[in-house]
């Protein structure tokens with residue numbers, strides 16, 4: 582194989598690997614997952630709105646935030662406050678890396694803990710897009 586061809590294959594495969602890490606939920610896929618994870622039905626509309634606003638339902642979303650913090654995963658859990666990189670820490674006592682994979686069970690436990698302590702107001706995306714709206718369970 583020519584070297585150029587080989588490089589192209591490696592890039593394509595690498596891209597595939599990176600992309601395969603994340604998952605982007607559909608709205609109804611998300612409703613079904615949150616139901617399975619025992620989120621109270623009356624709040625699922627708010628959680629879906631929050632997730633759409635914060636991460637676009639992308640489980641591997643990472644964004645830079647103020648004060649050198651990062652928002653990680655589908656709930657945009659904030660590093661330093663709620664999780665720490667490379668070891669368990671923050672309010673949720675979890676690794677931020679674990680908030681970026683496809684498994685959203687641990688993310689959900691952390692998000693519910695934050696909501697218990699601070700309410701939905703802990704999320705700027707919720708304040709911006711969901712606050713004050715009537716958000717019933719999406720019809721699926």
Ligand SMILES: *[C@@H]1O[C@H](CO)[C@@H](O)[C@H](O)[C@H]1NC(C)=O
Pocket residue numbers: 603605639640641642643
């Ligand atoms: C999901 O987020 C990751 C990390 O920010 C990004 O690389 C990927 O392209 C996103 N996926 C979609 C479909 O937007």
